[in-house]
Amino acid sequence: MSIVIGDIAKECITVDPSTKCQNVYSMFEEKTALEGIVVVSEEKPIGLVMKTHFFQKLSTKYGFDLFMNRHIDLVMGDELLIVDYSIPITEVSSLAMNRKQENLYDLVIVTKQNHMYGAVSIRELIMKLSELQIRIARYSNPLSGLPGNNVIAETLQEVITYKRFSVFYIDIDSFKFFNDTFGFREGDEIIKETAVIISDTIQTTDNEPSFIGHIGGDDFIAVIPHYHYEELCKEIIFRFDRYIMRFYTEEEIERGYVQGINRQGILDNVPLVSISIAVVHNKQYPITSIEQLSREAAKIKKRCKNITKSTFLALTE
Incomplete structure (x- = not known):
């Protein structure tokens, strides 16, 4: 059967909605490879902070001073792609590619029994999908x-x-x-x-x-x-x-x-x-x-x- 998204989901950094933006900024500065952070309330994802979007907001005029001492829920994105652990990656890929242009490279958030499980980057999703297609083609x-x-x-x-x-x-x-x-x-x-x-x-x-x-x-x-x-x-x-x-x-x-x-x-x-x-x-x-x-x-x-x-x-x- 097809590989499910849970097979490639990885544990990701999460924060609660009251986390200060300056703390999130520090996380991105310390972990340069970090693409995004999921905002979680009661073990359920409610928002997403992608590094590129976050830094763009901070780079606007007065953005740094305006947001740094505010809670992250004021700047988090709320148009999330949340999928269950058991959904095939082929189906997730289709959902991801049909998002708005500005959200195209956002992390895919994975839940299990409606609770936060992990996340998958678009790069990881495309790589795994390509591996699967090559393997299928080889044995087709x-x-x-x-x-x-x-x-x-x-x-x-x-x-x-x-x-x-x-x-x-x-x-x-x-x-x-x-x-x-x-x-x-x-x-x-x-x-x-x-x-x-x-x-x-x-x-x-x-x-x-x-x-x-x-x-x-x-x-x-x-x-x-x-x-x-x-x-x-x-x-x-x-x-x-x-x-x-x-x-x-x-x-x-x-x-x-x-x-x-x-x-x-x-x-x-x-x-x-x-x-x-x-x-x-x-x-x-x-x-x-x-x-x-x-x-x-x-x-x-x-x-x-x-x-x-x-x-x-x-x-x-």
Whole structure:
């Protein structure tokens, strides 16, 4: 799964609202690398003093004399980006970059259970995000751009520790026949479009933290941290079925199959390309290993294969 902001948050210097500006000035003078100080009341962040903004105020005419003996709450910034420890850094990055220009480089304040936890500088956030993107790119499937088996294995190892999760094992039925009939270029287009459909459906705010991976060929995997999988499966199927119709004639769509040579080399009625989704979750009983997860998925996928149209089945169905 994606790295959460709490993983990179660091302890930061905090002061209470009644701290004198001269004391804050001394802190910045002593610690030259210090970017900002968080103002905290009852263990909750209420303000932020960024060094650049603070010194700008002091440098105005009479600013030094006006503020030095006043409380810091008079000059602190109150437009804060406060995020929970568990928010993925990709989501935090998006929130940070959408701030006003004057607040773009402010510290991101991190809380845990609504109490002050730490802070992350924009530099640290961008560096970690870049590391993550490089790592994902290194292990991504070149066709879909989605993470491959190394990242998938690591992710699933983490997922089975979650209190709630649903894992989607997704594959495209009759894909080999489609490739043999229409050519690999069209087959590649289906793979790429399927990746887009799954990603667009799964990776929404309601499903965070989520994960999409490409096992290989026409097999994909997706993870959500809850049990609301039915509508997501229906949406994936609806969009896939609508997309796939462009490859067939009206007559073939009406029949529901095309004639061609099957894997045994015999002329056969082959079903139209469809998508199957096997869902494994830990709602009824615990899933404690990747091997157990794979075994359950294999059982459900086998049942899906007996259905000649796009479908989804879950562990208890």
